[in-house]
Amino acid sequence: DLSVGQLRFLLAHSNSLKSACVPHLKPRQNFGISPPTPSWTQSLSSKTVALLFSKRSTRTRVSSETAVSLLGGRALFLGRDDIQLGVNESLQDTATIISSMTEGIFARVGDHSEIEEMAKYSSVPVINALSSLWHPLQTVADLLTLHEHAKLFEEGASASQKTEHLPLRPLTISYIGDSTNVLHDMLVTFPRLGHKMRVGTPPAAAYQCPEPVWNRVKELGCDKNIWWGSDPQDALRGADVVITDTWISMGQEAEKAQRLRDFQGYQVTEALCREGGANPNWKFLHCLPRKQYEVDDEVFYGPRSLVFPEGENRKWTTMAVFDALFGGWHIPSLAGTS
Ligand code: CP
Ligand code: NVA
Numbered sequence: 001d002l003s004v005g006q007l008r009f010l011l012a013h014s015n016s017l018k019s020a021c022v023p024h025l026k027p028r029q030n031f032g033i034s035p036p037t038p039s040w041t042q043s044l045s046s047k048t049v050a051l052l053f054s055k056r057s058t059r060t061r062v063s064s065e066t067a068v069s070l071l072g073g074r075a076l077f078l079g080r081d082d083i084q085l086g087v088n089e090s091l092q093d094t095a096t097i098i099s100s101m102t103e104g105i106f107a108r109v110g111d112h113s114e115i116e117e118m119a120k121y122s123s124v125p126v127i128n129a130l131s132s133l134w135h136p137l138q139t140v141a142d143l144l145t146l147h148e149h150a151k152l153f154e155e156g157a158s159a160s161q162k163t164e165h166l167p168l169r170p171l172t173i174s175y176i177g178d179s180t181n182v183l184h185d186m187l188v189t190f191p192r193l194g195h196k197m198r199v200g201t202p203p204a205a206a207y208q209c210p211e212p213v214w215n216r217v218k219e220l221g222c223d224k225n226i227w228w229g230s231d232p233q234d235a236l237r238g239a240d241v242v243i244t245d246t247w248i249s250m251g252q253e254a255e256k257a258q259r260l261r262d263f264q265g266y267q268v269t270e271a272l273c274r275e276g277g278a279n280p281n282w283k284f285l286h287c288l289p290r291k292q293y294e295v296d297d298e299v300f301y302g303p304r305s306l307v308f309p310e311g312e313n314r315k316w317t318t319m320a321v322f323d324a325l326f327g328g329w330h331i332p333s334l335a336g337t338s
Helices: 004-025 059-070 091-101 112-121 136-148 181-187 211-219 253-262 270-276 307-325
Strands: 048-053 074-079 104-108 126-128 172-176 196-200 226-229 241-244 283-286
Touching (some): 104 112, 172 181
Parallel strands (some): 048 104
């Protein structure tokens, strides 16, 4: 729902929060020099944010709890066994009550309709922490990571010859694997920022883009910059960045055997990317958690992999989004959604 201008604004804010907080949190990196006075505002001071998680989480939970804490607020973690929701109480009543006592709701749900319903009945902002269709904050973290590593994508010069703050050039971003919530937010975001996407998913109907997502992709004009096929090697042609997600998303565990058969040939490896014609300098992203059958250890733990900075950036980007939507920090209404 954010315009390109608003996204860029959030990325810049994430970057400045990270620059302000990291030296403060890790003063040993200052070699004995006192940490600077924190320059971010305590915008959640005296405020409570409800974190409703109906599914497991490591990154989304830790990033959101720590982000609220750094903004001076209190995070109230509400797991599926903690509250009446789904057993004794409806979503409508839950959203009405929780929003009457808190300043924001961050919710990880099953079906996407659940987050829509929560937003309908909540009197405070509701942010999607992952639903069946979308995982918006993951894409913001991925974008920050690509921008931070912009120099790695410049040809003809080593990383050390580059200045730290290069603009990110238009990239070819290849995603192979399942059409997941993580991919869907990339589809509506990367093309609007000038990047091309190449997607490779197995041919069965279950692995194609869901209609509501593709409708939004077309509405935003992103489809013009997306190639989609079923051959992973075709999808990797010219890739500057290679991305995959889990082949078995939370809730699909019963389909494991079938999925492992259907995804044969989609494991990200050096050989597959070379044979597919990826840019020799390609880099790798994965939202995590990761299984070895999706990407081998050589890639995952090798020099191409940006997965751990990507994981950490969940915190700084979430902090910027919370500051804006729960803390009252203002996102200017820059242009439309294009
Ligand atoms: N990437 C991500 O959302 O990870 P978690 O499921 O651990 O939160
Ligand atoms: N597609 C995965 C993402 C996990 C972060 C899932 O929904 O389980």
